Amino acid sequence: MSTSETNLSAFSQAVIAAGELWVLSADDEFVVVDSIEFEATDVMPLFSKQANAQALCIEDWASYQPVAVKLEEFFEEWLPSLDEDKVLVAIDLDENLVGEEIEAFTLAKQLAADDA
Template sequence: MYISPQEMEHVSKLTPFARYEYFIKRVANFGEMYALRRDEEWLLAELDGHKLFPLWSAEDFASKNAYGDWVDYKPVSIELDVFNEEIIPLISSSEYLINVFSVNQTSGFVVTHEEFMRDLSEELEKYD
């Protein structure tokens, strides 16, 4: 999915919660999200002693965060069924939180996997 430079700039300036809402709508509409991965290792961030699993709504947004300590990580598309079957069990069993749409490697909107799945399910119902 193409993201214009204007949209990139505009969305990046939104509040974390507004980026979260944007993310949920985009993922429900397009059926995929992006994370950063190096070989077989998912990128995990840390905040206040909690491990965070960062997610973005488009490859361009994820790529923009792959610098510094994260430079070796590459954006990976995750379709909704793969997310539900593989990623959610990993997040749940490891007690990770989900960091939605960080910008410049700073925290985005952080939620539990239950909150995330509830919000995404509610949005997906609008598309049925």
């Protein structure tokens, strides 16, 4: 299993255990960043733990707060929107904004497989 697959699996298992994942939000707007891997591509950071999300609420993102998204809501509302807008997701970005960038449906498939 590659490091990328290991990170995705660990993220998926943590999110399933918690029943939610975390995003950063301020006034009904969510953090979206430029991809470091793909030109002209937006990426939405997702976090497996509130503390991971909170750690990035500094400097330019000081006005943002971690917001929990239930898995059911992620599948029903977020996933179709992310796919339609061609937005990738980044799982558990670190303080340097480095993390796995993947298609939202790749994450969805992993979540479904781990939850089976």
